[in-house]
Amino acid sequence: MAEAVIFVLMAVAALAGALTVVIARNPVYSAIGLLATLFSVAVLYVAQLAHAVAAVQVIVYAGAVMTLFLFVIMLIGVDKSEDRDERLPYQRPLTLAIGGLIVVVAATLTLAGFDWVPAATAISVDATNGTVERIARPMFTDWVLAFETTALLLTIAAAGAIALAHYRRREG
Amino acid sequence: MTTPEVSWLAILPELLLALGAGVVLLVDVEWKPPAWVLGGAAGLAIFLATGVTVVQWIEVADVVRADLAADLVVFSGLIVMDGFAVFGRLALLAVTAMGLVSGWRLIESTGRRGAEAIALVLLATAGFSLMVSSNNLVMLFLGLEVGSIALYVLAGLTRERAGSDEAAMKYFLLGSFASAIFVYGVALLYAGTGELEIIAIREFFSRVVVANPAVLMVGLGLIIVGLGFKVSAAPFHAWAPDVYQGAPAGLVGYLAGVAKVAGFAAMARIFLTGVVELEASWVPVMGGIAALSMLLGSVVALVQSDVKRMLAYSGVAHAGFIMTGVVGAVSDGVLFYVAVYALQLVGAFAVVSAVSGPAVTASELSDYKGLAAKSPGLAAGFSVLLLGMAGMPLTAGFVAKFGVFSGAWDRGQHWLVIIAVLASVIALAFYLRIIVTMYMEDAEGAETAVPVPVRWVVLLAVAATIGWGIFPGFLLDLASDALAL
């Protein structure tokens, strides 16, 4: 019951945040909206017993990602709030059409009785209780290679950032 | 405490590549040596990786002969070391080597940034080679991202040119959009089956008949879109022409080549192994996309005046042809085709970089006027590659097309094959247009000096095109041995 309440609240918050991201004219507001969403999603993780993930979500996103975003926003300038009028031809009708279509599809699917998890099984709480060591064990055994791969990922991120940011006037 | 189960041989190539990348980066930071040192290091890494891959091949053969195929599933199901993966890896390494060589002038010219470029190339290859061997969808996604992110950067390498930057931006935004779609599809598939491992998914479907598969269908659709984007199949191709044109000519060949190889390997693995049971649902969709790609690619390429864009659109068409093979469920045909095509692509872009310079964005058709007179060898080579892409007999392109078409026909996809052959005739038209420009119009400007590396790359590509065109047996055998688990 409690979970239901939390879910409703957080869902509303998440959606609100998401909408803010999309609608807010000033990137700063968008960033704030995103932040809101991230937090509420983190809470939803907790509600589903994914403690570790939730933690990481907060640390990585709120801590690292969002900061980075804000830095860049500052760099680019906060006053750049974009106007609403659409310059691209057909973009708006197309967007509306797609949006409408998605709604229709969603509606039909729901009415048709959409089964989200056909392979669902009886839930045993401790099995999915995402404490750190419950997560760590598979991560460093079964998933070890994936874990190592993330190293590549980060190296690339670093090298790429350097390659792109490292700037010389007289070139090209 | 269970210790992780590790099979070094399976990941040694990737390790070597990563190692190479690391060395290059560190050495560069530390000593700033001349470019050739870094190049040597990279070359060594690739060479060793290739060697190891060959060893893997033998190993695979033995294991399969010993009928212990299950042993090839390593890292507790994250990746498999089957012939399919090995073949894909070989193709990737070949493309990488040739790509680096043909892009060498560019890398040198970008000075300090060259080191990062080399490192990124190596890492991207490592990522993609993990991707072709992954058996776990999340692992596959990781590999995909490792590769893709590196490619975003490479596309923007010469970012002082607006074009290059724009290309990077477009590639990045759309790419990550597609990745998000793909991984959401993975999530839904997971929701639908409770499995992340491709083989497990296959077993799941052979075991269970899902009563209400809507979520699976959505997931499948998203996965198709995600991979379709990577291989630039219509209507998810829009990025390709702009990126090919914007990215530095020296590297486009590599960019396009590896993405296609990895993308199709993954597609073949997922759809021909994982969800093969559901083909009744996805085959028509895949066929539709294939048909659209072939027609749209060929037709739009007709009216292009920039060779890079033309090649991009021809790439769209080729994506369609190869998907015809996926529809035809001939994984060996797909592998053969994609390998041959990737090599031809690298060769072709090597020519482009030689004609219009390695860093440029535009490569107008008019630059090729009378190339036959200015540098006959290059023109001849380019013609062979183009005819190969067009699928003229006696080139590998023909064998490849033949393979996928017959597969599709065998599956009763007659209409698709008909569209395919007609599309290949349309495509012929614009390949010929380039040849016309090179041979039948009068030269303007001075001799085109062909840098040695480009020479070699083109020569290699041509050799492959003709060699496998006349004696396809060898490669075809490899491909057909390389069946996915």
Added chain:
Amino acid sequence: MLTALILTPMVGAVVVALVPARRRELHLPLGIGLSMITLTLAGYLFWAFDPVAGYQFAEDLAWYRPWGIGWRLGVDGISMPMVVLTALLIPISLGASTTITRRVKEFVALTLLLEAGMIGAFLATDLFLFFVFFEAVLIPMYFIIGIWGSERRVYAAFKFFIYTAFGSALMLAGIIALALIHNAQAGAPSFDLADLMRLDISAGTERWLFAGFALAFAVKVPLFPLHTWLPDAHTEAPTAGSILLAGVLLKLGTYGLIRFNLGLFPQASVDSVWIMGTLAVVGIIYGAVVAIVQPDLKRLVAYSSVSHLGFVVLGTFALTSGSLQGAVIQNVNHGLTTGALFLLVGMIYDRRHTKQISELDGLQKVMPRLSGFFLFMVFASIGLPGLNGFIGEFLVLIGSYATLAPLAVLAALGVILAAIYLLWAYQRVFTGLPRSEENRVLSDLSIRELALLAPLAALVVVIGLYPGLLLDRIAPSTESTLDRIEASTGFTVSYPGRLEDVLVVGR
């Protein structure tokens, strides 16, 4: 033996390519010499050919087993004459190319490659291999037209390539389908003609496959209304190109119709005799009518090809001994006469640098020899008895009447029209007095040109008076083709369509 026939020109091409480009004076003689080797081999083939049905000198090397493709060669009475013709026309067309000064080396090499491709196509008894050669010949011909042609060469070459490629596209699908049908019936795919001829194909499928193949060959022949690439290609091509195009390349189409459409799809062939026959006859008359008013000499000859090859197709689908033999021998004849005509037009062009009929007149006064040869070839292609053209036409007409009487009668009209357009052209170009100064100063044939024309003229007469030379070798193969059709469809021609019936009465 047969492999040698294909390889010698290939090797020759390589050899020529290896000679440095600056030694330009070497290339042409070298090429001619090399093609002479092939010609000698072909001559031996003709001599050693044993006039019985079935393939001879057969070779069979597996190429890629899983696909059932193979290097399968063989020669029978239908293909042998074409091979010899090809081998003969190559040195002649090379000899006619002394006026080519740009990129001689490439030209010679490409011509030799073309020869290899064409011979290969005639010899292949494996559909995959056939298709490979069938398509491969397009490339050298494309370059020959596109590089050494006249003003609108690019357009013409482009059209030629795309059009024919389009035609063969569907045939590729058909070939694949055949192999897979064999796979379904025999458990393994095969492209071996012999295997595929044993298939039993459902009537519907057979009709589709027939259509696919027929389209490819109809474009190549070319059959009305798919002919419009031909005049352009001929008009723009250099002399050698025109000779080979008319002499051999088009024959790939008619040859294919006989070998594959009749061979593989007997029932569909029998069902479609009227359609194909009608198209052929329309082509005969239409081509002739259009030829009458062509302002360009080469174009005129090109349209005459459309008309003449109509006879071949008519003969093919009349499915009687006479007509089929006529078709095959007409293939050869058309190669000789039309080839010679293009050669002569080329010689005029070399001197006068125009092909416009309106700019030429009274040439007989200044070039009696050339005009003599021209008139000779004109009459050969009008079908004057005693010359080769007659044999083909007459056999075709006489033979076709048994199956397609009304069409045969209409086709005979083509004979009148041929006289009209060719003789009118001759009158305009050669008779009267040369009015313009340019025409007055032209020089007559040189020894070289005589040497090029003489063999053709000789063959025209020889075949005209002793067709048995070829017919005896052709007949067994055409007979067996007809036997197959008769056996598998029970199709018999109203008396006396078949040779044996005829012989009973004839002697």
Added chain:
Amino acid sequence: MVDPGWYMALAAALFVIGAMGLLIRRNALVMFMCIELMLNAVNLTLIAAGRALNDINGQVAVFFILVVAAAEVVVGLAIIVSIFRLMSTASVDELSELKG
């Protein structure tokens, strides 16, 4: 407890919003945020599904996706910055040199 379907429905909603945002906004930065939104939606789905399936792997997978997201951020922002340096704008509408 709440049926995982609800979580996944919410995730779907977020995903769609993000996707639509990509079509609507022309500020590269914001578009990029939208992509982050989508990735979050994916994570939410994975976790919910994992829970419903009684399988921990869903949560593990989320980690990797997080890392990917982070890496993308780094590179993406780098690209945005370098573009901004070049043409001092973050609006992707300005980037239409390459077309046709």
Added chain:
Amino acid sequence: MADLLWLIIALPLAGAIGLHFFGRFLREPMAGWLATTAVGGSFLIALVEALPFVRGGDRGTTVLLWEWMPAIGANLEILWDPLSALMTLIVTGVGALIHLFAIGYMHGDHGFHRFFTNLNLFAASMLILVLAGNYGMLFLGWELVGLCSYLLIGFWFTREAAAGAAKKAFVVNRIGDFGLMVGLMLVFTTFGTLSYSGVFERAGELGTGWATAIGLLFLLAAAGKSAQIPLYVWLPDAMEGPTPVSALIHAATMVTAGVYLIARSAAIFEMSPTAQVTVATIGALTAIWAATIALAQTDIKRVLAYSTISQLGYMFMAVGATAYMAGLFHLMTHAFFKALLFLGAGAVIHALGDQQDMRKMGGLLKKMPVTAVTMGIATAAIAGIPPLAGFWSKDEVLASLFGRGGWYSALWVLGLVTALLTAFYMTRQWVLVFMGEPRWDPGADPHDGPRVMTVPLVALAGLTVVGGLVNTPLRTTLEHFLDPVYEGLSVQHPPEGWLMFIVLAAVAVLAGLAGIAAAYLAYNRPEELWVGFEAGFQPIWGIWEEAYGVDDIYGSALVAPGKKLAEVAAFSVDTGLIDGAVNGVGRAFRELGARARLAQTGQVRSYAAFLLAGTIAVVIWLVAGGV
């Protein structure tokens, strides 16, 4: 003896080939003599070979020379029977004389040896035609003579008119050949062979319908070669050729090929009265039609040309009425006197420096007596004056027609009228040329030609006088000679009985005399008077002079529309419609591409839109397919 037969063809052929390659090395007259001896040689051989037939009863032999197209029974084989023997003798005999004449006539022409090459080639071809043992070989000769006629009419190729006439002749002949070709198709399909033996043995089984079809097709062919309605138009133009050619090809030999074809195919015509009537009627109409035209011609050679057409009409009447002997008899005599007339005309033209207009002649009797006398004899002969050859043959033809009765009687009347007209215009010609005042320009000095030219004239005149005696009611040698050929076939003979003969002959002769008298009275007067006389017959005279304007009619009714059609087909249909469609497809694709690329705006967000739209589409498709 039969083993020498091949020489008959071989000799002139060898002559032709030899002259073609080595002629230019011979000095002028040599080439001519060589050619003449070649033909003369054939004549002698033929003569020797023919002797057995004179004794009668011999049905002849077939000699196979060479397997040509055995599959359809078309080999090179000589059928040596009385009919072919007769034709051979005519061809070689008259041919030799004309060769001889030509040596003088062509003197000084720079194409001298080329001329004799072609002449010999013609002789060979004609012999192939008449000696053929099957329709295939006949067709071979048939076409070859056409070729030679083309070459010889266009001998002076620098003259546009000559070239045009040559082409016209060949094309018109081709129309006839079309008939022959289709006819042969029918023959082959019905009999399964083309060999005479094969066909004639079983001709009896032929159904009337088939017989009629074949017969009419053969008639078309014959009409082409033998210049009958409606295909006669080429012959007058053919006069562009050198006169010996006109004499040999267009009077004595080639043009009679049609008659020969029908006479040879008697067995087929036997089965179809319809075909016979048609042949005869065509003949009659042509006879009178051409005769009227001949009345008003002023060109000396054109008169003879139309006269030839008219006389050929007689032969057709005869063979149509199955009076084959009569027809062939007339063929023979006609060969004599018409060749004579042409050669004479040639001599005159030669003497007056290529003057062909009779209005510019006259009074040549004293200048060129030999020519005048010989031509006079020929004129009398063709007018049917006893006892000259023309009288006997023409009389037999007419008598046979009368004897056949029925519809043929009507033709008989036409024949008589034609006889009268013939006598008139021939006399007119002779008078205009040889009597009255000289109208030629005084510069010229006309005189008889050299020996080589006069000897043939005299020889032919001799034949004209005595030639008729081979077949008189007193001694029907020729009939007996030919009998074996027509064994078992119904052949029309003149009615029996002296009275009948006398009456018919008298009528015919009277007609002839009337014509002669009228012409003599009308034209043996000062110029203005006969000019006025002709003017008195306007407008019909003018129409005749214009040959009924048939050429124009053909021109405007067939040639012009044909050309128009061709142009439409070539430039509207072909380049416009068909090729336009082809190129249209290509353009359509480019157009499509040009539109499609507009979607590639370069805007990331629209790309994203496509991506998303595609995604939705795929998802919908999948879900719809899956659920």
